[in-house]
Structures are given as structure tokens and as C-alpha cells.
Amino acid sequence: MTDSISSILSQIRAYQGQLGQAAARTGDVARGDAIQGLAGMQAPGTAGVSGVPSFTQTLANAMQGVNAAQARAGELQAAFERGEPGADLARVMVASQQSQVAFRATVEVRNRLVQAYQDVMNMPL
Template identity: 80%
Template sequence: MTDSISSVLSQIRAYQSQLGQASRTGDVARGDAIQGLRGLQEPDKAGATGAPSFTETLRNAINGVSEAQAKSGELQAAFERGDPGADLARVMVASQQAQVAFRATVEVRNRMVQAYQDVMNMPL
């Protein structure tokens, strides 16, 4: 999950820098200047957009949560052993990241279950 957040942040920064360069040179940024959106806007020309499926996205998110929890556990154990590389601030930040990621995953699960129940209760 941390990798996906970092990826999104880096894309946003790249888009901001592209817009900043275009405004400094006097060029007007076009709506299709962002390459990531071009495939979404023109699916018939691009064919498959190359975006991961819902299953892959969900699997990657769950793996990210698992990795965050494992990293948090490793840092906690290192702090308990007195390892100088594991200070309290890093341990607490990793613990909070794992906790937030887990809560977000639980919320997504709850909403998916609710959506499934709503679909199953629809009259035919």
C-alpha cells in the first residue's frame, strides 16, 4: 500500500511539474497532456489500458498491508532488542502506518460486503 501511495504521489508531482513548466513558458496545457489519462479517455484507440484488474489491485493492497504489518513487527522487535537503528519515532510511525492500512482494508471489506448484500437483496 505504501508503494501505491508513493506511486500516486510521484505521479501528482510529475503532473504538477509539467503544468508548472507549461505555465512558465506560456504554453497552455491541453487536457490530454497527461499521458496516464490518455488511455482512459480513448479506450478504443489504446486497446487495453494496461491497468491492473480489480483482483490484482485488491491482492496488491492486501499484500501491502501485510508488508506494513511485518515491517512494524520487525521494527518493534528491533527496538525491544535495543537495536540503535530502531528508534521510538520510527517504530511508532511504522505502527501507525500499519494500523491505518489495516483499518482502510477493513473498511473496504465492509463496503464490499454491504454492496454484495444490496445486490443479493435486489428483486428480480
């Protein structure tokens, strides 16, 4: 579980680095009141204009990756149950564990997003 969280954190840092590089290429200057690393971000649904993926696209890609891992684990499990020669127990178990870790990481990210939303909504004005 710790490895998956570390992996997600490293991906987030990589995306932040990409955002910083994209802002530097386009000549955007961060405002004084802007959150560092987010100055070059676009409004939701407007990605593709400068090549930087939106949060929605990033989240959708992550969900597709989790879905693909679960589908692959299911296919390997069915192949193992049918007795196909290419599907041994070790591969089935590894694919199953990978999909489980990916799902747990996704649930953890969702929980943190919900908590962050609740914190923002409970802030006094």
C-alpha cells in the first residue's frame, strides 16, 4: 500500500514538473497570489490547447488504467480456470494483486479529494 501511495505521489510531482515546464515554454509568469505549480493550468475541459492534460483527463486516464488492470486480472483468472497453458497461477495472482493495489490507491485518492472538498466547503468566509 505504501508503494502505491509513493507511486501516486511521484506521478503527481511529475505532472507538477510538466506544468512548470509548459508554463515556462509559453512564457506565462506566475502571479503573486497564484499557487506555485498551478499558474499554467487551464479551465476544466479546455486541455489540448497547450498540450497540458486537464485534471479531468488525468483522472479519467487513471480510472481507465485501473479498469484495464482489473479486466486483465479477470481475463487471466478465466484463462487459468479453463486450463489454458499460458495462464499459470503466479501470473494470475500477480495480476490480481496489481489490480487490487490500483483500486485501493484510487479509493484513497477519492477519499482525500472528498476530504479536501469538505474542508474547503467548511472554511469560514
